Amino acid sequence: MSEPTGVIHDIGYQRYTGPRLGRRHVFGALYLHGLRTAFGLGRSAKAKIFPWLVIGIVTLVAAGVTAVRSQLGEVVMTYAQFADNMSWLVIFFVAVVAPELVSRDLHSGVLPLYFSRPLPRGDYALAKLAALGSALWLLLGAPQLVMFLGAAFTTKDGMSGVWDELLDLLPGLLYAALWAVVFASVGLLIASLTGKRAFAAGGVVAVFLMTAPIVGILSIMPSRTVNELAMLGSPTALVHAVGQYTLGDLLVPGGQTGNQLGGFGPLYVAVAVLLVAACVALLFARYRKVAAR
Structure with missing residues (x-):
């Protein structure tokens, strides 16, 4: 019987002895990576x-x-x-960025690595959602800061004029946050359904743009109640309706809000909250299902 001729070589592998940062740092790294990905950094x-x-x-546009x-x-x-006015650009931004954040990971099959401890499955979805929402808020909020600085430096009313501008800016930033939350939750849910980025992008565009004719059709129906509820037919119109109800003349000068929404303003707010909550819940369920495969 011949002696074994194999040789074991020591090539220097060593156990990791550095700090193990844990769940919070993993979440932060995933969020920061997603935010950088959104802007191509x-x-x-x-x-x-x-x-x-x-x-x-x-x-x-803001500078102009x-x-x-x-x-x-x-x-x-x-x-x-x-x-x-910039919402149409936001739609295409979501259609491009959301697939980059989640569809690529589905296609490449790296999710089992992400779902290894200490990162729970829900943290992955939440980090991606936070990254996309932050990117959208920066996209809409940063130009508003440009507008604010221009108005503040050219006001003729001194500090009182700057204060008035600030009071106008804050609702605008909150409204930008509403756009970001709704668009991020809907767009990321759609993108998470497929690993093919082209299909994901088409799905996002379809949901946001192809639902717009529904609003147009409902708004010309003979029933006034149907007209006032027409903006429930599209996520974009829904956000605009919530803005009309909450911001009033800051969004629709001339006090025309009541004519468009009737007494259904609180209903629009409730539907927007439920839409975001449903999308987030479905997104978490989606990744529980993916991880279980």
Whole structure:
């Protein structure tokens, strides 16, 4: 019987002896990575083109509004109206970024690594949701800060004028947060359903844009009640309706809010809250199912 000829070589593998940072730090790292991914940071030049093109457009619009106001002394667009007018860009931003955040991981099969301890399954979904929501809020909120700084430096009323601008800015930032939360929760849920980014992007665009005709059809129905409830037919219109009810003249000058919503303002707020809660719950359920495979 021949002697075994195999040789064991010591190639220097060692056990990890550094600090184990735990769940909170893993969540933070995943959130920060998602936020960087949303803006193409740390990725190829090709991945930076679309997000920074969108950033350039919204910043240019904010700078133009600020310039017109400083020269003519007229408020062309309020802070809240800025978020409304840029919502079409937000749709395409979500359609591109949401698949990058979740569909790529599904396609590459790395989720079992993420779901190893100490990161629970729900933390993964929550970190991705927070990253996308933060990116959307920055996309809509940062240009509003540009508008605020321009108005603050050109006001003729001194500190009282700056204070008035700040009181107008804060509702605009909160409204931007509403857009971010609703769009992030709906968009990420849709993107999590498939590992193919093209299908995910198409699904996001379809949900946000193809539901718009529903609102148009319901708004011309002969029933006034149906007209006042028409904006429930689309996530975009739903956010706008909540803005009308909560912000009033800051979003719809002239006091026309009551004519569009009737007495259903609280219902729109409740539906928006339920929509976000349902999307988050379904997102968590989705990743429990993925992890169980």
